[in-house]
Amino acid sequence: MSASERGPRERMVFAAAQLIRRDGVNATGLREVAEHAGAPRGSLQHYFPGGKEQLVNEALEWAGRYASKRVARFVSGMSRPTPGRLFAAMVGQWIDEYQSEGFAKGCPVAAATVDCAESVESTRAASAAAFAAWRRPVARELTVMGVPAGRADALATLMISSLEGAILMARAERNVRPLRAVSRELGPYLDSCV
Amino acid sequence: MSASERGPRERMVFAAAQLIRRDGVNATGLREVAEHAGAPRGSLQHYFPGGKEQLVNEALEWAGRYASKRVARFVSGMSRPTPGRLFAAMVGQWIDEYQSEGFAKGCPVAAATVDCAESVESTRAASAAAFAAWRRPVARELTVMGVPAGRADALATLMISSLEGAILMARAERNVRPLRAVSRELGPYLDSCV
DNA sequence: TGCGGGTTATGACAACGGTCATGATAATGG
């Protein structure tokens, strides 16, 4: 998740995602995004003629792709992957971040859903797409692991839901306890579904 | 959850909670809260000298108490309560609301966590308190149902996390599918923990 | 009747938001 030195456009999308993660969509100013990306303010209207709405939606797209890639990487890095181990890896990434960097940031898709689901239709759709882009590879990996096709999608939904909720509670408590709890409680059950 | 005809102070706290549920904390204006509560704008500074921060925190307190009461009511309304049935009731309340009133509103505690966890310390603490006020009675009921004391809190955390995440996904998708999925998948497992 | 508190009402203020208009500069290609 490094702020890689791509073009200014990508940097602004990335910066938007990070600021949304921390403060939510409405509290994230465009001037702040530009500054945080080391990009000129004028570039915003050039690269994102659709305004803040477009920038936010692209940040969600980015987040969906990122989550999807992480799932594939988690599984490919395991010698004998199981549903519980995949879930532990997904949760573990958040535990690691919170322990090493503090509880400043949450999930950008959750933030966009909370802030825009009712007020900005295109962003609501982008949130749904991001969740789907995340859930799809999880479900696919579950079927590869032996989960019946009919249950894979529901289990993937359960995994992502539990993680999202635990992220919220962990940030509120400033404690990784909720993340550990869902990982420990749900992991064995997921493995029993193969 | 009726907008009962209490004093104007309670009405404003209630209205704040509802608007936060819909638009998040930052997009909820104080003028809008007063109007929505049928209360004069001047009353805000009179009843809430601590400003928006105090109002939001009290709305979270209200939400925590409300959730706590609901849990007790769910259990007391069951002839033979089990963990899975309690979870189904908690999820079912959201399914019912979304099917009858649309997907406009989410959980106010989630909204406050997303919007204020990093920017307003007192509100972060209020969010944590609300989550705790919700989790405590759930864990207590689980132990009454026979769940080992050592696991009750973790299972309560799992239940609330899954519900919160499913609420987010349901709002994004404008579909109760995620709520049904977590209810169906997690219910049997919860019952196996007695 | 008049006093005094708890309320309500209204307007102003400073700050900040997203957006747009307008130029300046850099890069590119004929």
Next chain:
DNA sequence: CCATTATCATGACCGTTGTCATAACCCGCA
């Protein structure tokens, strides 16, 4: 070399926000 696009830079506009100051109202009580 020029011209045409791409990118950057800056300032202004208008709406909204939270907050505050001020004053009027209301109603029980003396």
